[in-house]
Amino acid sequence: MKTKSERLEAKLKKKKQVKIKPGAELQKHRVNAREVILYSNATPIRCRGGVGYACCFCKDQFPDPGDLKRHTNESHDDSEKSTFMKGRDMISYVVKLDITALKCKICDENIDTVEAMIEHLNASHNHETFPDVKNHILPFKFEGDTLRCFMCLNVFNKFKVLQEHMNTHYRNFVCDVCDAGFVNRHILYCHTEIHRIGSFKCDHCQLVFETVRKRKFHIRSAHGDMNLHKCGYCNQRFRENWYKNEHLAEVHGVKSPSVKCQACDKAFDTRQGWLLHTKRVHLMQKQHKCSECEMEFFSKRELNDHAVKHTGSREHQCEICMKFYGRLKTLKDHMRRVHADRQFKCMKCELSFMQKSRLRIHLTSKHKEDLKSVSEENQQ
Secondary structure: OOOHHHHHHHHHHHOOOOOOOOOOHHHHHHHHHHHHHHHEOOEEOOOEOOOOEEOOOOOOEEOOHHHHHHHHHHHOOHHHHOOOOOOOOHHHOOEEEEOOOOEEOOOOOEOOOHHHHHHHHHHHHOOOOOOOOOOOEEEEOOOOOOEEOOOOOOEEOOHHHHHHHHHHOOOOEEOOOOOOEEOOHHHHHHHHHHHOOOOEEOOOOOOEEOOHHHHHHHHHHHHOOOOOEEOOOOOOEEOOHHHHHHHHHHHOOOOOOOEEOOOOOOEEOOHHHHHHHHHHHHOOOOOEEOOOOOOEEOOHHHHHHHHHHHHOOOOEEOOOOOOEEOOHHHHHHHHHHHOOOOOEEOOOOOOEEOOHHHHHHHHHHHOOOOHHHHHHHHHO
């Protein structure tokens, strides 16, 4: 009985050479993607949906990309895979491919990249692939709990952001204005909107915007449905993405992956938080210099707090004892040390007071509460 490798080799010998017309770039891309998917363990990813990584051949989604790989290999045969990307045009052509532990199915050789696999199938197994075309396949490796670009080792906590980042490595089309690179022409075209300056009037009101992107955001926020962030488990919608993330954690037990700092092992809920931490703590970037002395600071707020030392300004007042302080941090320290025993707590915010009269003044001045209703609430 023939082994799997021998059956593949026999199939290869019967396989007719693909006839490609000169200049038929799109068909070359389709052949490359099809050959890699058929003769390696690479798995195509449709997108990262509401529940997980979506299969390209059915509607199933999987939180773990390893489960998608097993599903694709077990549930979809070569006849389905051979028609992959059929009907897609060149302007928007892009393939998202999981190449974790990539190996050739014919000879079981481990291969590191998509480009190397395309060349390997051509040179070692006589498959007619086309290494000469610009690659429109975005490769991803899922190793460990951290979502990372395997090419530059940058860390991400969302697949969508990692996918956008991959354009920096596949600069097939380059913006003439800012030199940003993109994997296909459609993404470049969408990007060029940020450089179009003019007068763009809202279709629903009289407001005019200087860029198309600003107009689109205005229409979406002022005239459209702002509940754009949909839960993939129950289809509930949210105005902000962080509301959806809270809902996923509390209702469905799904937490967004954190970004771990490789220098000190701290973890952050967002990539932005990790970047700020890295710049502040490990790179020690200090871009804000004091004009009165030689001290430098990471943020504008830190510089403003320091400037009090030179100006003597005291703008932060304690609402309990009415003392003034130059820095908000100093005021908070004062509240913690001096007024820790506050028993009269405001139901509208987090402030507490030592005297009921101070609470009443606070409610009427800060929360516009009626004195009579405040008195009735206190008596109940």
